[in-house]
Amino acid sequence: MHEDSDSKEGVAGYLECNRGLSFVARAQGRVVGAVLCGHDGWRGYLHHLAVAETHRRKGIGRALVERVIGKLELLGIRKCHIFLFGDNVAARKFWQRTGWIKQVGLTIMSKNIGPNG
Ligand SMILES: CC(C)(COP(=O)(O)OP(=O)(O)OC[C@H]1O[C@@H](n2cnc3c(N)ncnc32)[C@H](O)[C@@H]1OP(=O)(O)O)[C@@H](O)C(=O)NCCC(=O)NCCS
Incomplete structure (x- = not known):
């Protein structure tokens, strides 16, 4: 869990808004x-991919991502982004190995909304 939006209610709201993805x-x-995964009608955004340590390196992560990409394609979405912490070396290797390309020169900026904004 990285923030309040990762609460059960937060995830339930996300799933409700992005059914079937x-x-x-x-x-x-x-x-x-x-x-x-969700989309905005133009780009897909994939979040929180995780495989249990006991089941890694068996193709499960790749299969989950391929399933998502297949669904996005059916919806006409032509590009998907992920957000990766810079120090997550293992995940970076996974994404590179499965054909994802780093966007050079792109910085994500964020703002809290509400009392902490
Ligand atoms: C990243 C993660 C989801 C990968 O899941 P996985 O099921 O082990 O990955 P797969 O078995 O489908 O691997 C797909 C390919 O990536 C490679 N790969 C996976 N993890 C790797 C690693 N740590 N180092 C190098 N290559 C790796 C595999 O060898 C495989 O290549 P191949 O098909 O050519 O043999 C898993 O390590 C994980 O849950 N990590 C912790 C959570 C996390 O960091 N998630 C990403 C957030 S952005």
């Missing part, structure tokens, strides 16, 4: 991977 992977009845 987020997935989990299950093994032996347990959730072992998950990905959230």
Whole structure:
């Protein structure tokens, strides 16, 4: 959890707004991977891809992302972005290996909305 919006209610609201674009992977009845995705009618935005440590390097992360990309394609979305912490070396290798390209010179700026804004 990175912020308040990662609360159960926050995620439920996200899923409600972006129906059919987020997935989990299950093994032996347990959730072992998950990905959230939404779009704004133009670009897709993929968040919080994670695979259980016990199930990594088996193609689950790739499969989750491919499922999301397939859904975005059906919706006519032609590009998807992810947000990656700069020090997450392992994830960067995953994204590079699966064909994602770093946007050079792009900086994300954010603003809290509400009492902390
Ligand atoms: C990043 C993560 C989702 C990858 O999931 P995964 O199921 O292990 O990945 P896959 O098995 O589908 O790997 C796909 C490819 O990436 C490569 N890869 C995956 N993790 C890698 C790593 N740490 N270092 C180098 N290559 C890696 C795999 O070897 C594979 O390549 P191949 O198909 O050519 O053999 C997983 O490591 C994870 O949950 N990390 C913690 C959460 C996180 O950082 N999420 C990303 C937030 S942006």
